[in-house]
Amino acid sequence: MTTLSQLPLPPEAGGAQALATTLAHAILSGQWESGEPFPRERDLCEHFSASRNRVRNALAELSGSGLIERTAGRGTVVRDIEDWHLLDPQMSDWMAGLEAPHPQLIREVFAFRLSAEPFISELAALAATAQDLARIEAALVGMCDSATDPARREEHAEHDVAFHDAIYRASHNLVWRQMGLLLRPSIVALIQHSHHQAGSLDDSLDRHRRVFEAIRLRDPEAARDATERVLARTAADLGVENGTRSLKRPTSLPL
Amino acid sequence: MTTLSQLPLPPEAGGAQALATTLAHAILSGQWESGEPFPRERDLCEHFSASRNRVRNALAELSGSGLIERTAGRGTVVRDIEDWHLLDPQMSDWMAGLEAPHPQLIREVFAFRLSAEPFISELAALAATAQDLARIEAALVGMCDSATDPARREEHAEHDVAFHDAIYRASHNLVWRQMGLLLRPSIVALIQHSHHQAGSLDDSLDRHRRVFEAIRLRDPEAARDATERVLARTAADLGVENGTRSLKRPTSLPL
DNA sequence: ACTATACGAAATGTCTGACATTTATCGCAA
DNA sequence: TTGCGATAAATGTCAGACATTTCGTATAGT
Structure with missing residues (x-):
């Protein structure tokens, strides 16, 4: 046009x-x-x-x-x-501020998360410091706190972003850490599209909590599995096919 | 200062x-x-x-x-x-043009490659088109061609970059693809530091060729293993400890 | 009729000088 | 000692002119 x-x-x-x-x-x-x-x-x-x-x-x-x-x-x-420089932080800001997100970009970013984020959780489980754990837990508490009130959806999304970003940071690698900035557009797009029904939100919080627990216990395998479950739920909400290979586990995820 | x-x-x-x-x-x-x-x-x-x-x-x-x-x-x-926006392509250009590369940055970028690139090869093995294969093979031929002459080291490095970048592209995901730009600084830093001795170069070419073959045959597992071996050799040259977890295989690599 | 060169329009790149706005600091009075 | 206003210093913005690159076109020559 x-x-x-x-x-x-x-x-x-x-x-x-x-x-x-x-x-x-x-x-x-x-x-x-x-x-x-x-x-x-x-x-x-x-x-x-x-x-x-x-x-x-x-x-x-x-x-x-x-x-x-x-x-x-x-x-x-x-x-x-x-x-386009998708990894430029400015691009993330622009994408996040968009009311009608670019469909292809959202899909591509989410496909990336689906494949990479379980592994990043593994790294986090191995490298997280006490400060990292505190950051993750704070975000988790914020998510729980703002979960019930439907009027605080935006705040809830911010805590959601903070949760995942804290995990990227906990990997203690500057490259992976930079990618945490990709989360905001992906998550806000999700929030706008899918209205969490009451029950599924408790479920989502529980899945997030399990990721945190696994990282706290320095259990990489558990952290990876828990993250896969978090993303599987999000993928279902977004309508993204999870046919994309998630690391080296082609077996269908137990949803 | x-x-x-x-x-x-x-x-x-x-x-x-x-x-x-x-x-x-x-x-x-x-x-x-x-x-x-x-x-x-x-x-x-x-x-x-x-x-x-x-x-x-x-x-x-x-x-x-x-x-x-x-x-x-x-x-x-x-x-x-x-x-710093490490993923900004401009940053990659600046880093690559630096004669004395920033040691921490090189290590961080390489640690990222060490963990991510085997998986990217998996994706490439699943998604590569004929055009992708042609690109990879062309780069491989260029590497072989410019291998013997020590005066064409720079050209050899360019083909090396092109080889790995073509694999990133073959993943057919825009996010992973953008990361291919990180390769140049990593590889040129390697070239400047380590003088390939005669025998090891044949070895390196052989490892690269195996990656290509695995992708061509659509064998993700083989592609991952072959890529791990390529990087293990590079890591040894760079003096980077490969203690970083390479995906979900904590067993020591058979060097 | 076709090619090659020269000219000029259009767009971005650069220079110069002035003014606006934000920020920190210093002096002064209550 | 504390609070407040004036001043200086730095970046941000504006306006106009000129330089440079690119493309299209017209024109002359073969």
């Missing part, structure tokens, strides 16, 4: 970064096909009544995350989804 | 991106401790005889990769290594 700048983008009066967020959301929403020309600086300046400097800074951010490609004389084009 | 801008940085006459590279290399070399103040814009302008615009663009790139943090009125400080 060669949508002009006129149609999709309501004007905005924020800082320079806010503009980048607006543009990024537009791209992530699929407003432009890969390879299509992006509006020129002049038009963006006019449309948002922003200085060229702010527009350029915003475009530089998009370019830094691989969303667009700019070349002097040719203009700006939207890059293919395969070239 | 509160090194002033005077001492560490030779002047440069490139574009805006070149300046960012110079500054990034300085930070990655450990010229500034975490939390220390970074030179002010004015000083950088003077030192590099660059306009404030170029300096600001360069600093924006560093900020985007998490290397520095800028706040109006306070100044610019270098962030902790834990906050």
Whole structure:
């Protein structure tokens, strides 16, 4: 869809970064096909009544995350989804702030989690320090605390993110740790789509607690199994086929 | 080391991106401790005889990769290594271009590869298309071709990177695929440190070939084992202890 | 009719100077 | 000693002009 700048983008009066967020959301929403020309600086300046400097800074951010490609004389084009820097923390923020998440991206991120996260829990079980355990437990308590009240769904999601992120951190490897930032978009997308019914929430909390217990007891196998069960439930909620190979256990998971 | 801008940085006459590279290399070399103040814009302008615009663009790139943090009125400080965006492709480029690689980062990246890459090969064995196989084989042929001549070490390293990256791509998951960009710094660091002796190179090529064969035959188990052997050899060369748990096989690897 | 060169439009990249905004610090008075 | 306001210093923003790259087109030559 060669949508002009006129149609999709309501004007905005924020800082320079806010503009980048607006543009990024537009791209992530699929407003432009890969390879299509992006509006020129002049038009963006006019449309948002922003200085060229702010527009350029915003475009530089998009370019830094691989969303667009700019070349002097040719203009700006939207890059293919395969070239997007999914692991850039800024991208995670943008994806998480999107109200209608990009379906393919959510699936890909979740497929990654499904395969990697059980193993990360193994690492965490081997390397977690007391501080790591405290962080995980705090998040767990927060999840339980905000579970009953349906009005605190957002808070619950934050604790959920914190729980999984704490596990990534407990792996004590800088690379895995960085990936914890991928969790937010994946989890908020889940929250928006699936309304937890009363019973399943207790179930979910129990599964999370078992992961924590396994890590606390330094039992890698148990931590992996427990994490697989947590994700299996989430996968079912999301409607993702769990045909993706989960590490080296192709046997069907006992749901 | 509160090194002033005077001492560490030779002047440069490139574009805006070149300046960012110079500054990034300085930070990655450990010229500034975490939390220390970074030179002010004015000083950088003077030192590099660059306009404030170029300096600001360069600093924006560093900020985007998490290397520095800028706040109006306070100044610019270098962030902790834990906050660096290791998965930003730009960071990989900067790390690869560094002549004296950051030892901790290399170890962390390699520890990640050691744990994740066998599993990625499993995925590749399950999902590789004919095009993927062609890419892997082409890289393998390039490695063999440039193996004998010691003057083409750099070219050999490029094919090595291409080989492993092609496997990441063959996983057909966008997240794993992005991680292939981490390979370059890891591999070039290896090349610089270890001079392959004649016999071990044949051995290395043979191990790589077995990975390719396993993927071609759609044998995930074999692909995993073969990849573990490739990495075990590299780990030995790098002097990294392979005590890190490689997936779910804590038994010592048969080297 | 086809090719090659030269010109010019359009877009991004860069420079310069000024002003706005945020932050920390210092001095001063209650 | 504490609280408050003025000042300085740093980054953020704006505006306008110019440089550079790229592509299309027109034109001249073969």
